[in-house]
Amino acid sequence: MAKVEQLLSYSSNWLTARGSSSGIVLSSRVRAARNLEGFSFPLYCSDKSREEIINLVQTTVCRSLYLKDAIFFEVNRLPHLDRQFLLERHLISTELVEEKRKCGLFVGEQEILGMMINEEDHLRLQAMSSGLQLVETFQLLSKLDDELQPLLPYAFHQEWGYLTACPTNTGTGLRASILIHLPALVLTKEIDKVLKSIFQIGLAVRGLYGEGTEVKGNFFQISNQTTLGRSEEELIEMVDKVTRQIILQEINARELLLKEAKAETEDKIWRAKGILENARVLTSEEVINLSSAMRLGVTMEILKSPDIQTLNELLIFSQPAHLQKILNREMQPQERDTERAQWVRRRLCEGSARK
Amino acid sequence: MLCEFCGEEEATVHLTELVNGKISEFHLCVKCAEKKGVQSPSLSEPFSSLGALLSGVIEELALNEPVEKGTTCPGCGASYFEFKKTGRLGCPKCYNTFQKQLKSLLRKIHGNTRHTGKRPVIAPISAVPAQDLELEKLKKELTKAIEKEEFERAAELRDKIKQGGTKNNG
Numbered sequence: 281m282a283k284v285e286q287l288l289s290y291s292s293n294w295l296t297a298r299g300s301s302s303g304i305v306l307s308s309r310v311r312a313a314r315n316l317e318g319f320s321f322p323l324y325c326s327d328k329s330r331e332e333i334i335n336l337v338q339t340t341v342c343r344s345l346y347l348k349d350a351i352f353f354e355v356n357r358l359p360h361l362d363r364q365f366l367l368e369r370h371l372i373s374t375e376l377v378e379e380k381r382k383c384g385l386f387v388g389e390q391e392i393l394g395m396m397i398n399e400e401d402h403l404r405l406q407a408m409s410s411g412l413q414l415v416e417t418f419q420l421l422s423k424l425d426d427e428l429q430p431l432l433p434y435a436f437h438q439e440w441g442y443l444t445a446c447p448t449n450t451g452t453g454l455r456a457s458i459l460i461h462l463p464a465l466v467l468t469k470e471i472d473k474v475l476k477s478i479f480q481i482g483l484a485v486r487g488l489y490g491e492g493t494e495v496k497g498n499f500f501q502i503s504n505q506t507t508l509g510r511s512e513e514e515l516i517e518m519v520d521k522v523t524r525q526i527i528l529q530e531i532n533a534r535e536l537l538l539k540e541a542k543a544e545t546e547d548k549i550w551r552a553k554g555i556l557e558n559a560r561v562l563t564s565e566e567v568i569n570l571s572s573a574m575r576l577g578v579t580m581e582i583l584k585s586p587d588i589q590t591l592n593e594l595l596i597f598s599q600p601a602h603l604q605k606i607l608n609r610e611m612q613p614q615e616r617d618t619e620r621a622q623w624v625r626r627r628l629c630e631g632s633a634r635k
Numbered sequence: 636m637l638c639e640f641c642g643e644e645e646a647t648v649h650l651t652e653l654v655n656g657k658i659s660e661f662h663l664c665v666k667c668a669e670k671k672g673v674q675s676p677s678l679s680e681p682f683s684s685l686g687a688l689l690s691g692v693i694e695e696l697a698l699n700e701p702v703e704k705g706t707t708c709p710g711c712g713a714s715y716f717e718f719k720k721t722g723r724l725g726c727p728k729c730y731n732t733f734q735k736q737l738k739s740l741l742r743k744i745h746g747n748t749r750h751t752g753k754r755p756v757i758a759p760i761s762a763v764p765a766q767d768l769e770l771e772k773l774k775k776e777l778t779k780a781i782e783k784e785e786f787e788r789a790a791e792l793r794d795k796i797k798q799g800g801t802k803n804n805g
Binding site: 315320321422425429430435437440441443447448452454482483505508509511 | 636647648649662710711713722723724725726727730737740741744745746747748749750751753754755756
């Protein structure tokens, strides 16, 4: 069986900071929920059916161009640490981390395309890319969907569209989301107003790891709330437009910070740099918060280094499961915090060199 | 989308809440949200705690849908009661079995019940005549054209809809 360590040899495409506005928008992600006619939804599925579904999808994927070389993980057979690693990488959901029954994951080249099997729905197709590129990301996802569709009996209702286990996903089954960094709106206390207007448009705001997670390091996940009635293109356009507006507001807030609180802002940023480059013990929460301040510094050109990719990697790779996989041993939290500090110092050193 | 609570005002407050490991989403109008004590989210208040006061909403909502006692889905054996408990349907056939209840629920959640997006190339046998779908699409375009004040386009669409209408009647 494939090993999660295989994913360590390169950086996920969405971490590369090559997309537009990637200083502010970390990633664009689009997922589609699909189910198969003739089977109960995974929650009610027998073990035998769950296995049949996996086999059916595997056969189909073998004939797919987009996922031909994908790595397949039997997620239910992976140890908890490996699953946590996949979660930190945004490849599986919290539900799959705990799932004991048969479930799987396909990971395509550079982690741009992926697919969970037997999560809440039979199939959860995912496309993820760097910066703000929702339209392109959706197009890619749609191509994979088109490729699989003739081979799989998708459950589809003429009036209601794609049928899903939860009626909140019925219709397009589409969730378009972006991960956005809004420190200046938080510092200027404008964020409440912005979030309120996002809610009013009918979009949802969540934390770094999606549904039910907390907001950390000023990272917000914004996505469409409804899936039925609007076409995929309309949903994508809505999230894209709102994102562009928020970016402008964040940029304005940054200008305001420079004008009204230059010294305090610079101090916050330089202190964060000082701690990350010198601390001997660091929790993952500290890394998230301090790298958030450094990110603000780099995008405001107060700091010259590191580059955004290094900061993206810092955010994901310094988390507990990643750290243990990178250092190739299981560690208790206390030991992790020491190793983390050392790892972060080294990465920042390399990051400066790269720049 | 209409408020899930009063069903009268436009729902503008959307909440996602994790209750006992299950994800629930709520859509309320400003008045009902205020009545339920929901504040606009702030950083001091993590999102996960926001809807705590509302955990009963979806159950209450689903309970309002009358369903014949003892009806179970021939596809998976699930009852509507089970759906209310888990928030998850049993199988694709549940959508036919509980059609009436789900239609009203889908409207409350999405503010709409007609899929206008992608379709599989080979679709199952149509429940709605293709002509009706076409007509629905034209009507939507017409509304958009009017909103954008593209009156020439609107007139064109109106005529098309009329033609479709006569065909239907004839």
